Structures are given as structure tokens and as C-alpha cells.
Amino acid sequence: MKNTLKYILLLTAIVGIWTGCKRDDDYVKSTPSDFISNFDLKKLYKESDLPLTATLLGGATSIKGVVISDFRAGNSPAGLLIMQNSRMAGNGIDSLRGMAFNIGSDASTYLPGDSVHIKVEGATLKRVNGILQIVGVSSTSVTKISSGKAVRTQAVNTGKILANPSFYENTLVTISSALYDPEPDADATYAGDRVIDDGFGKATVHTESTADFANMQVLPTGNFTGIPFVTGSGVSAKINLWLRDADDFFFVVLPKLSPIIISGYMVDPNGGDGNNEYIQFLATRDINFATTPFAVYTTNNAGASVTPALGWNTGGSRTYKFNLTSGTVSKGEYFYIGGTNKNINGSSSTVSTDISSANWIVSLDYTSLDGADGIGTKTSNLLANSGNVAGIAVFAGTNVTPSTVPLDVIFYGGAGGVFYSAGPPEVGYRITNTDYYGTINPLTRLPQNFYGAGTNKNRLTFPSASTSFSKLGGVYDATSGRWVTGRTLTSVKLSPTSQLIEIEGEGTSLVN
Known part of the structure; x- marks a missing residue:
């Protein structure tokens, strides 16, 4: 042991002497860059x-x-x-x-x-x-x-620009699916300052009176590309967007009116998911489901390794279908589909508040029953809470094919899973024009009809804690079909004694 210690000390001394005698040119030299980003x-x-x-x-x-x-x-x-x-x-x-x-x-x-x-x-x-x-x-x-270098354009909403102005000022951005506020007269032109609203905030589009396109007639809705300058700060912050030429505007059709919009969901109830999960919707008009049926799909891509070739109709463990064919709902009323337990926060040793008094259009034991029309096998995990992307979609009618476009759709969760292929043929989960998705790519101006295609990659997060309800919020115009204020997720932490008002109060609302 003593000899071992002696050798260690001797080796340490030799290394120290060798290091002390190293020449200056034995060191790696570095030169600071002439450029800063x-x-x-x-x-x-x-x-x-x-x-x-x-x-x-x-x-x-x-x-x-x-x-x-x-x-x-x-x-x-x-x-x-x-x-x-x-x-x-x-x-x-x-x-x-x-x-x-x-x-x-x-x-x-x-x-x-x-x-x-x-x-x-x-x-x-x-x-x-x-x-x-x-x-x-x-x-x-x-x-x-x-010259001729590629110029990168970022697709971003006004809310993100206002939240992080230093990220986006003096860059090239596209604000998608925006409309002039107020709606311009038929003979209105670009000249001057005009306010646009994309549902997440507002921006002022500035056009010099001497610009080549100043006297061109404006169209009411579309995608606006330009350079944003942000003045003020906090609640006083204001976006001034300068379009560089007439081609920086691209007309797009805004979302069509949906009688049903997705307003919240419960993905991780207390005591386990089976028969305790549910989805909340808001009706934008009076509906009798017996005469005007709808279909709701969920997609759970946990462990998925194959592209869903039939989209929302893939079935198996990937998608699950509910047919809404009975019951009624009034404009502005919340309603629910989900398991038969109808408790606000599942059940364990203590059963949570019974919310069966709410308007349940469909409630079934999905742990023992397959989905409507054979789409989806019985499952204990209807709404995913894993690292893979998951989603919910609403369709008009019950005859849904892989080419049918949904009325409303949201995706949430992680980025994992296989859910889209550019093909050919192009396959995946179809989207529609909503506050989060668009069927026209704002950067390339080409079609993008599936989640995962082009800029259609937005997804909501999981709730911030387990046994929390995901309240989506937002303000929807029941006449035009556009989101006046886009949906943003609020996690509502629930207890066994929570009441219905906690998931319905200050949630998604309607105007007009």
C-alpha cells in the first residue's frame, strides 16, 4: 500500500513538471469571431x-x-x-x-x-x-x-409577437387568417394604417401613400407577410406591420361556421382513465341531434409506429368514434360525451362530484364497447396522456370518409408518434380552418390538409397537473364562424368536491 502511494505521488509530480514546462505553442489558440449574431x-x-x-x-x-x-x-x-x-x-x-x-x-x-x-x-x-x-x-x-439567398419567413400569430417582441421585431413574418377590424368599405385601399385581427391580438398594417400598391383595393381576410416593428411595452405594446409589396398579402377563406366547437376535455381523471374521461363542447346554435347528427372522433397515438392510412377512420387503438344521433342542445349551452360514470374527476376511494345533471349527449362504457360503426376498439385510455400527439375532431353527419373535412379539430400532447406522411399518397388526420390550423400554408401558399403538414404543427399542452380539466377558453363568433379570441388552455385543478361551474365558468364563449 505504501509503495502504491509512493508511485502515485511520483507520477503526480512528473505530470506537474511536464505541464509547467509546456511551450506556449503547445496550447490550442483560438481567435474571437469578427461577427456577432x-x-x-x-x-x-x-x-x-x-x-x-x-x-x-x-x-x-x-x-x-x-x-x-x-x-x-x-x-x-x-x-x-x-x-x-x-x-x-x-x-x-x-x-x-x-x-x-x-x-x-x-x-x-x-x-x-x-x-x-x-x-x-x-x-x-x-x-x-x-x-x-x-x-x-x-x-x-x-x-x-x-445575392439570391433563401429568405426565411416565420408563421406566427400576433399574440406571440406581443409576448416576445424582441424575437420577432425586424424579422420577416406571416400573420395568418387575419381580417380587417373594422371590416373595410367596398372601395377601401391599402393607403394609411389599417388594423387586422387574427384572433390572438391586433396589428396595424401600414402603407405609405406613395407605395405602388397604396391605391389597390383591399380584400377583407387573408395572410399578411411583412416586417413587424413593436412600439410600447406590456399592455401598451403595439405591432406595426409593413408589407413590402402587394404580393405580401394572400387572400384565404376564414373558418366556416361550425354548430359545435371543442371547449375542453378531461384526460387524466382521478382513479384511472377507464370510463371516467370526457370531452366538453359548446353549441353555436340550437341542435336536435336526431335530425341533424354529428360524429366526434378521438385519436390516441400511444405506441403508434404506422401512419394512419384511413385518417380518423383508422380505428383499432388509434381512433375511436362517437355518433351523436339523439338529444338536443341550445345555442350557447355546454354538452358532454364520454364514459358512463359522469363524475367531474373520476373516482377512487372517494367518488367525485356527480355531474350527470349536465347535458350528456353520448355516454358509454368505452372500456367494454367498441366505437360507433366499428371504428375503435374498446379502450381504457380514450384520451391520451402520453408523450405522443392526440386529438379530437367534430364532423357533420355520421357518414365520415378519409376525405371528409372536419368542422372543428384540436390536437394536444407530445410530439411523438407517427401521424402524417407526405406520400404520395398523402395520409393522416385531416384538419380544417380553425384558430390553430389552416388548409393553406401561409408560407408557401400551397394546400396543407393534414395535421403535421406544412405549418399545421400547433398542439396544446397537457394540463399542468394530473386530475386537471383542460379548459380551452376563447371567444367564437356564432355568425361568421371565426375565432374573435383564439383558444388558450387553462388547467383547472379538480378535487373530489369540485363543481360543474369550475369547468364551465369563464370558459369558451360566443358573440352574436
């Missing part, structure tokens, strides 16, 4: 003027990126060259950020897709009229490297 630069900005020095920027003196501003149609902030870039951020972080550079009239000589290097040492990062920009940069500080 917008992502890293914006982290340094604290809403006060920031002089840019090489020391502050970790040795960097310049910024490089791809131009997104476009002066050709006459609708871009004067003197501002706007570009965006990103860097490898890791952990799934999206590091795309934008920046404006005040270089004067020469800004108009650059086109979208130009790759540029801009020397910023000695300049200042500040806000001017609400626009974050770098001032004190001469036109000679800009070097064009190439």
Missing part, C-alpha cells in the same frame, strides 16, 4: 442606448446576415437596411433574430436575399420612433457578399 447582440441591449465596441462584443466588430427589406414598391422605412440571421443555439432554441441598420438612402440599393457584412464597431444600438436599429453606420460599412 443578432441573437447575442440583442441580449446585451437593455432598452437604453448601447455604444458598440469590440470589447463589449467579445472581439466582434461586424454583423452578417440576409437582407429582408425591399424598397422597390415604396413601402419600407426610409434609410433602414433590415436583415436577419441566426446561429447554432442548441437545445432546440430558434435563434433567428432581425436588426435594422440606418445607412441612409443607400438602403434602397439592397434586395431581399442579399448576403451582407456590416461593420458596426463605433456605432450605437438604440430605438428610434420605436424601431430598434443601429445608427452611426455609413453606407461604406456594408459589403454585399452575394
Whole structure:
């Protein structure tokens, strides 16, 4: 033991002497990059003027990126060259950020897709009229490297922009399925400031009176692509969106009116899922299901490894169907489908509140019965609470085929599972135009009719805690069929004594 200790000490001394005698050129040397990303630069900005020095920027003196501003149609902030870039951020972080550079009239000589290097040492990062920009940069500080680079556009709703303005200001975005508020007159044009609403917030679309498209007639609804500038903060924050030309608007049809909308669901009741899960709906008009039937499907993709070739009709353990063929509901009334237990929070040693007094249109023991029309085998887990994506869809009538378009649909849960294939043939779960999904890709303007296709990847989370009801909220226009306020999930933690008002109060509501 003593000899072993002696050898260890001797080896340690030798290593120490060798390390101390290493030459300087034995070390790996690194040189700081000449460039800093917008992502890293914006982290340094604290809403006060920031002089840019090489020391502050970790040795960097310049910024490089791809131009997104476009002066050709006459609708871009004067003197501002706007570009965006990103860097490898890791952990799934999206590091795309934008920046404006005040270089004067020469800004108009650059086109979208130009790759540029801009020397910023000695300049200042500040806000001017609400626009974050770098001032004190001469036109000679800009070097064009190439042209024709791909320009990335982000599809994002106004709520996300207002929640994280620094993420999206000075980048190219598309706000989807928005409409003018108020509705424009028949002869209204782009010129001036017009407010749009996408159900998650509002933005002001600004068009210079001298822009090439200023006198073009506007269409009431569609997708708006442009560069957002966010002024103010908190509840006073305001989005100003500058379309670069007439092609930055694309007309799309907004959601059609659905007599039934999904307003909440219980995925993880106390005492186990079997026969205790349920879904809450809101009627947007009076319905007699005996004369006007509907179908509701759930999809549970736990353990799924094969694309659902028949979509919502795949059946087996993947989808389960309910036919709504009896009972009535009044406009503005909540109703339910689910297991026969009809308890607000399942049952264990203590049975939770009986809510059988609510309007249950369908209640069946899905643990012992297959789904309607043979679609779906009996299951103890109707609504998934695993890591795979799950969903709920409503259809008009009970004769549903793989090509039938639903009236309303939501997806929730994790990102796992196999649920879409671009084909050919293209297969998966069909969607419709809702507050979360669109049948036209706002970026490519091509059809996207399935969940997982194009930008149709939005999904709600699981409730924040077990035995919680997922209340979706939102405000729906029962005349136009659009979401005035998009649905957002609120987790309502339930106890055995919780009452019906807790899952119905301040939930999804109607206007008109």
C-alpha cells in the first residue's frame, strides 16, 4: 500500500513538471469571431442606448446576415437596411433574430436575399420612433457578399409577437387568417394604417401613400407577410406591420361556421382513465341531434409506429368514434360525451362530484364497447396522456370518409408518434380552418390538409397537473364562424368536491 502511494505521488509530480514546462505553442489558440449574431447582440441591449465596441462584443466588430427589406414598391422605412440571421443555439432554441441598420438612402440599393457584412464597431444600438436599429453606420460599412439567398419567413400569430417582441421585431413574418377590424368599405385601399385581427391580438398594417400598391383595393381576410416593428411595452405594446409589396398579402377563406366547437376535455381523471374521461363542447346554435347528427372522433397515438392510412377512420387503438344521433342542445349551452360514470374527476376511494345533471349527449362504457360503426376498439385510455400527439375532431353527419373535412379539430400532447406522411399518397388526420390550423400554408401558399403538414404543427399542452380539466377558453363568433379570441388552455385543478361551474365558468364563449 505504501509503495502504491509512493508511485502515485511520483507520477503526480512528473505530470506537474511536464505541464509547467509546456511551450506556449503547445496550447490550442483560438481567435474571437469578427461577427456577432443578432441573437447575442440583442441580449446585451437593455432598452437604453448601447455604444458598440469590440470589447463589449467579445472581439466582434461586424454583423452578417440576409437582407429582408425591399424598397422597390415604396413601402419600407426610409434609410433602414433590415436583415436577419441566426446561429447554432442548441437545445432546440430558434435563434433567428432581425436588426435594422440606418445607412441612409443607400438602403434602397439592397434586395431581399442579399448576403451582407456590416461593420458596426463605433456605432450605437438604440430605438428610434420605436424601431430598434443601429445608427452611426455609413453606407461604406456594408459589403454585399452575394445575392439570391433563401429568405426565411416565420408563421406566427400576433399574440406571440406581443409576448416576445424582441424575437420577432425586424424579422420577416406571416400573420395568418387575419381580417380587417373594422371590416373595410367596398372601395377601401391599402393607403394609411389599417388594423387586422387574427384572433390572438391586433396589428396595424401600414402603407405609405406613395407605395405602388397604396391605391389597390383591399380584400377583407387573408395572410399578411411583412416586417413587424413593436412600439410600447406590456399592455401598451403595439405591432406595426409593413408589407413590402402587394404580393405580401394572400387572400384565404376564414373558418366556416361550425354548430359545435371543442371547449375542453378531461384526460387524466382521478382513479384511472377507464370510463371516467370526457370531452366538453359548446353549441353555436340550437341542435336536435336526431335530425341533424354529428360524429366526434378521438385519436390516441400511444405506441403508434404506422401512419394512419384511413385518417380518423383508422380505428383499432388509434381512433375511436362517437355518433351523436339523439338529444338536443341550445345555442350557447355546454354538452358532454364520454364514459358512463359522469363524475367531474373520476373516482377512487372517494367518488367525485356527480355531474350527470349536465347535458350528456353520448355516454358509454368505452372500456367494454367498441366505437360507433366499428371504428375503435374498446379502450381504457380514450384520451391520451402520453408523450405522443392526440386529438379530437367534430364532423357533420355520421357518414365520415378519409376525405371528409372536419368542422372543428384540436390536437394536444407530445410530439411523438407517427401521424402524417407526405406520400404520395398523402395520409393522416385531416384538419380544417380553425384558430390553430389552416388548409393553406401561409408560407408557401400551397394546400396543407393534414395535421403535421406544412405549418399545421400547433398542439396544446397537457394540463399542468394530473386530475386537471383542460379548459380551452376563447371567444367564437356564432355568425361568421371565426375565432374573435383564439383558444388558450387553462388547467383547472379538480378535487373530489369540485363543481360543474369550475369547468364551465369563464370558459369558451360566443358573440352574436
